[in-house]
Amino acid sequence: MIYKIFYQPSQKISPRxxxxxxxxxxxxxxxxxxxxxxxxxxxxxxYIEELSPKALEYAQQNPNYQLTEFSK
Structure with missing residues (x-):
């Protein structure tokens, strides 16, 4: 499953x-x-959102869409 993860770049600063x-x-x-x-x-x-197939298809149309992979 593909998840869209909303985040703040730092834990030290108040979220805005x-x-x-x-x-x-x-x-x-x-x-x-x-x-x-x-x-x-x-x-x-x-926040973490599981993307439905239609939502994923829509997100993939954005030229900045990139699936993040972390090395193990």
Whole structure:
């Protein structure tokens, strides 16, 4: 499944909507997606959304769409 993860780039700064970014990640579950981001980044995860096939198709039309992969 593909998840869209909304996050703040730093855990040290108070979250502000203007600073919210997103990444796309393939994972088996929402818990696995959160764990992967927390283990590999210093991001402050705000929200994780599982993308439906139509939502994924729409996201892939964006030229900036990129599936994030963390090295193991």
């Amino acid at each position: 909507r203007e600073n919210t970014l997103a990444l796309y990640l393939e994972a088996d579950s929402e818990v696995a997606a959160r764990s992967s981001v927390e283990q590999n980044t210093s991001y402050n995860v705000e």
